[in-house]
Amino acid sequence: MSVRVRYAPSPTGLQHIGGIRTALFNYFFAKANNGSFILRIEDTDQSRYQEEALDDLYSTLKWLKIEWDEGPVVGGPFGPYKQSQRIALYQEYANKLVQEGKAYRCYCTNERLDALREQQTKEKTKIQGYDRHCRSLTDSQRTELEKEGKEYVIRFKIPLSGKTTFTDLLMGPITRSNTDISPDPIILKSDGFPTYHLANVIDDHFMEITHIMRAQEWIPSAPLHLLLHEAFGWKIPKLCHLPMVMGSDGQKLSKRHGSTAVRDFRNEGYLAEALLNYVSLVGWSYDGEREFFTKEELKVLFSLEKISKAPGVFDYKKLQWFNGHYIRLKSDEQLMQLLLPYLIEANYISKEPTNEQLNKVRLLIPLVKERLKVLRDVVAMVGFLFEEIKEMQASSLIPKKMGPKETIEVLERSLPIISEIESCTNEEIEERLLKLSEELKLKTNGVFMPLRVALTGSLVSPPLLDSMRLLGIEKTIARIKRAITILINEVNNG
C-alpha cells in the first residue's frame, strides 16, 4: 500500500515555524516514498476560526512551493477536506459509539466542571479531570434529562483498567496506563462539532492515511486515538511523533522568542529556499556533514531514520547565514527583482520604476549582494543614494587618532581628485588617493574613512568609489563640502 500522509493545520492563526516544519517533513516523506501528501483543514473550533489564517496557509505553502496531492482547492477522492464540511460524518460515528455503549452523553454544565477542576487543583487530587459523573447515569435519569432538553456532549469511555501501548516509529514502544488517560474525553461538543480527537481519527481512517507524522506534543493523546480506532474496529496508522521546535530558552517556540510566523520571515526578506533548507535541518540531518539541500533533493533524500528524538532550538543566526548564502546564489537580475519591492516600499523608487531608476538599481546590485543577510537590509544599505543624510556628527567624520583640522585637509585635498572621477577609472582615483595619504603621512583609512562618512553618513557602506559614481559627481562633491562645513563649525565652536 502506498504511503499517504497529511498536514492538518487548524486555521486559528498564521502559519508558524513549527507547523511548517511538520508540513515539510510530511511532504518530503511522502515524496521520498512515492506517496501522497494530503492537506486537511481542521476547522472544528468555531470560536477560534480565522478567515485570514486560511489565506495565510495557502499563500505560505505556495511561497514554499509545497503542492498538495489532495485537499482543499485541488480536491481528491476522499473529500471534502475541510472538517467543517464533514460534521454529519462525525456525528454519525459518535452516535454509533453511544449506541454500542462505548461512549455516552454527558449533561454536566460548565459551572460544574469548573468547580470540579478548581477543587482538584486545590486539593491536589491524584486524578485530575472529569469525574465520570454521567457515565453511570441510570436509564431513567437519562430519559429525564432528555425530556428537560438539556444540552449534552458525547464522551468516550476510557477503559477503567489496563494499559494502551503503541509503537512510535521514532520513539519505539510507548505505554500509558488507561487510568492515566484523560478520563472520558469529549469527542462531540454541545454545538455538534467534533473535538480534534474524533475528527482526526475518523478522517485519518476514511482518508486512508498510512503514517501520522505530527509534533511530539501529541504523544500523550496518542493512546486515546488508538482506543478510538479500536472502538471503531479500524486499523491503526503508523505513528511518528516529531521532535518539537524550541526557542532559545528551551521552551516551545513562540512569539516572545522573535518572529515565528512564516509571513514575517518572508516580509523581512528571507528566501523560501533558505527557510525551507534550514527548517528541514531542525530535527533532521542527512549525514551530519552536508547541509545545503534544495527542495527537490529533499524530496529524494529525506528519511525517517535520520529524524532526531530530542527537541531542537530554532537558531535565527543560522537561518540568516543560510539566507545570505542563497542570496549570493541569485543572479544580479534575479536579486534585483527580489529587491525592488523593498526599494519601492522605502520610497526610493516609484511604484512603476522608470528605466533610469532601474538602471541605477541594476548597478548597485553587485555592491550589496555580498552584504545582505535579508533582503530588507538593502534599504539601510543604499539609503544614502536616494535621500539626504539626516544627521551627520563631526565626531563620526574624524577617524581615530586624527583631529578635525587634519580631516578638513583630507577632504579638501580629495575634492579635486574626486572631481575627475568621471574621466578616470577606479584604479586611477584610488592610486591618487593613496598618494595623498602618503603625502599627509596618514594611514589609508585616514583618507577613505572621512570620505565614506561624508558620502554615506555611515562607517560601513558599499565600496566607496562605486558609491560615488552611483550618487553622481554633483551630489558627491556637495556632500563632501557639507562635511567640510560641519568640521569647520566644529573647529570654531570647540
Place this chain on the structure above:
RNA sequence: GUCUCCAUCGUCUAGUGGUUAGGACAUCGGGUUUUCAUCCCGACAACGGGGGUUCAAUUCCCCCUGGAGAUGCCA
C-alpha cells in the same frame, strides 16, 4: 501534583563497545579588502551525575538530576 517523552560543543548535529569524539552556525584570532561584508586559514568548545554489564563504555541496563510536553466543550 500526576503521566509521558527526551539528554554529544553556547546552538543544530555526526558517530562508535576500543575514534586525536567529526561537521556547521555563533564566538574569538589571522589573511585578502579603502570600511563593512564575502572568501580563505586557525583557535576555543561537548559525551549531565552515580551505579552496574564488560578486558573495555559516550555507546548497553538501572537510578538520580535536568529539560520538555500533556493533563480544555484548543488543536
